[in-house]
Amino acid sequence: MKRNHKITEISTRKALFFSFLVILGLGLPSALAAEATAATPATVSIGNITSAPGETVTASILISNVQNYGTGTISVTYDPSVVHVTSVSSGPDSTVAAWNTDNTTGIVTISAWNTEAGGVSGDIVFANVTFYAVRSAGCTPLNISVTTLKDISYNNIPVMTKNGSFSILCPSTLFMVCGYVFYENGSECNSPEVKITNLNTSKEWQAETHINENFYQITLNSGADVDATEVLQFEVTSLAHSQLNITFHTVTLEEINQGGLYNFNFTLKTASFDTGPSTYPYPSISGVHHGNFTPKRNIIVHQIFTYPCAGTGGHSEYVVFCDYETGERKIEVRWNGYQGDYHNITVSPPVELLKNRVYNYTIITGSYPQIIHRPSYENDYGIITCTKFTDVNGREYNDWIPAIRLSP
Numbered sequence: 001m002k003r004n005h006k007i008t009e010i011s012t013r014k015a016l017f018f019s020f021l022v023i024l025g026l027g028l029p030s031a032l033a034a035e036a037t038a039a040t041p042a043t044v045s046i047g048n049i050t051s052a053p054g055e056t057v058t059a060s061i062l063i064s065n066v067q068n069y070g071t072g073t074i075s076v077t078y079d080p081s082v083v084h085v086t087s088v089s090s091g092p093d094s095t096v097a098a099w100n101t102d103n104t105t106g107i108v109t110i111s112a113w114n115t116e117a118g119g120v121s122g123d124i125v126f127a128n129v130t131f132y133a134v135r136s137a138g139c140t141p142l143n144i145s146v147t148t149l150k151d152i153s154y155n156n157i158p159v160m161t162k163n164g165s166f167s168i169l170c171p172s173t174l175f176m177v178c179g180y181v182f183y184e185n186g187s188e189c190n191s192p193e194v195k196i197t198n199l200n201t202s203k204e205w206q207a208e209t210h211i212n213e214n215f216y217q218i219t220l221n222s223g224a225d226v227d228a229t230e231v232l233q234f235e236v237t238s239l240a241h242s243q244l245n246i247t248f249h250t251v252t253l254e255e256i257n258q259g260g261l262y263n264f265n266f267t268l269k270t271a272s273f274d275t276g277p278s279t280y281p282y283p284s285i286s287g288v289h290h291g292n293f294t295p296k297r298n299i300i301v302h303q304i305f306t307y308p309c310a311g312t313g314g315h316s317e318y319v320v321f322c323d324y325e326t327g328e329r330k331i332e333v334r335w336n337g338y339q340g341d342y343h344n345i346t347v348s349p350p351v352e353l354l355k356n357r358v359y360n361y362t363i364i365t366g367s368y369p370q371i372i373h374r375p376s377y378e379n380d381y382g383i384i385t386c387t388k389f390t391d392v393n394g395r396e397y398n399d400w401i402p403a404i405r406l407s408p
Contacts, residue, residue: 042066042149044074044126045162046142050169051133053223056086059164061110061126061144068119068151069094073111074126075147079140080106081201083131083166091125099127106140109147119152131166137223139167168223175226176260177207178217181236182267184243188214189268191239199248200230220260228253236266241298241355243268246380271297272407273381277307281370281403284309287391289363289402292324295353295382300408301331302350306343307370307403314369315343316402321351324358335366350408363402370403377401 043064051057061074078085085108088099094112101108110127114120144161151157181192194207194216203225207218220226234247245266255261273295301321308314321331330353333345353359361384375398376385389400 040065040067041158041160042069043160043162044144044146044149046076046129046144046164048164049131049142049166051131051166053133053136053168056130056132057166058089058128058130059142059166060091060128062123063094063126063149064123066124066149066157067121068153069114069121069124069157070119070150070152070154071111071113072126072149073109073147074149075107075109075145076129077141077143077145078106078108078131078166079138080104080134082133082135082138082140082168084134085129086132087130089128089130091127093120093124094126096127114152117152133166133168135168135223136227137168137221139165141165173222173256174259175220175222175256176217176262177220177232177264178215178260178262179264179266181214181216181245182265183238184267184269186267189238189243190214192216192266192268193237193239193241194218194266195235197233197235198226198230199233200227222256222259226251226256228256234264234266236268237297238268242271242300242352244271244297244381245269270408271295271299271381272405273299273379273384274405274407275307275372275377275379275384275401275403278370278372278403280373281307281309284312284314284368284371285391285393286365286367286369287389287400289361289365289386289400290388291361291384291386291401293321293353293359293361293382293384295355295357295359297381298355299353299381299406300350301347301353301406302408303405304331304333304345304347305405305407306345306365307405308343309368309370312368313338313342314367315365316345316363316369316404317366318362318364319345320362321353321359322361324360330359353406363404365402372401372403373399374401375399 045062049057049059080103084103085101090096096112099110112127142164144163146159149157149159181189183189190212196205207216209216230251232249236245245268304319306316317335319333322329331351333347386401389397
């Protein structure tokens with residue numbers, strides 16, 4: 001009897017042991033599988049879309065391989081010169097709670113959630129985005145950015161993204177721009193430099209020119225490079241950069257249909273730097289101005305004009321421009337008193353200030369010259385910066401620039 005009891009006890013222990021192994025064996029793979037599933041990221045994606053010009057197309061933002069989807073905020077960026085977002089709608093398993101689009105910078109941000117108590121798993125449509133093709137032709141990436149993606153318990157869902165694209169398909173036609181460039185006196189400007197910028201898309205091109213010819217030309221594609229209502233900026237300079245013409249032209253539908261701009265000619269003007277009169281010339285007082293000037297073109301200086309405050313004798317009494325690197329005094333002139341055109345000081349012989357070279361200046365003013373009250377002033381011909389102004393009473397400022405013109 002004792003032996004049978006022991007056998008029974010041993011059998012019972014063996015049964016319990018094997019039962020534990022069975023439970024352990026069944027449970028361990030399940031736990032590992034659950035862990036592996038939780039670690040598998042969901043994929044947020046948008047497809048590669050094509051459309052005709054002026055067409056609206058709806059594309060879905062998809063979430064693939066998601067577990068217990070609860071809520072999320074996702075953005076798509078795009079080139080607003082190619083497409084605009086016009087609307088956003090919900091998917092079957094994801095309700096759009098809010099969306100905001102900015103067709104100036106090119107971004108749409110969407111917040112959505114799942115209304116099912118148990119969540120949803122697998123592949124779902126997060127939201128549907130409707131795009132409008134605003135150009136005749138072109139292409140833009142559609143870049144996905146995930147701000148949040150959470151399950152029904154508000155735990156973060158690991159995620160990776162797959163970007164798409166939007167292409168406007170239209171047979172491109174040639175758009176030719178050509179013409180001639182002349183100096184200010186009407187003579188031919190050979191070997192000009194002609195830079196063209198589409199201000200709507202920021203695309204830039206350099207026109208083709210030839211030595212000993214004043215003709216330029218470039219062939220673009222309508223739709224892809226330029227479209228009706230877009231603005232082209234022409235920046236035309238002589239070979240020595242001493243004369244310039246900057247022109248803005250709005251392209252018309254008629255020009256698109258004609259295939260370009262023909263005999264689009266330019267007459268250059270001698271480069272000069274002119275701050276123009278100050279919008280707010282006061283407060284004003286005489287004193288000593290120190291700063292630097294960097295021309296964007298080669299500028300020949302024969303006259304230095306100082307803008308006076310209305311009803312005053314504002315002028316410059318002493319002007320020095322020194323080369324920043326070498327210290328060489330390029331200009332040093334003095335005022336001749338209240339006689340003739342005393343707002344002007346003549347530089348004789350004329351001096352050429354070179355493009356992109358920095359010159360330190362000292363300008364001593366008298367009476368009440370017009371003042372530009374800012375640390376620096378910039379236009380297409382150069383930038384002038386105040387480093388220190390000391391008025392006749394000894395007070396110092398770093399945002400007083402004399403309103404002047406440097407001209408041939």
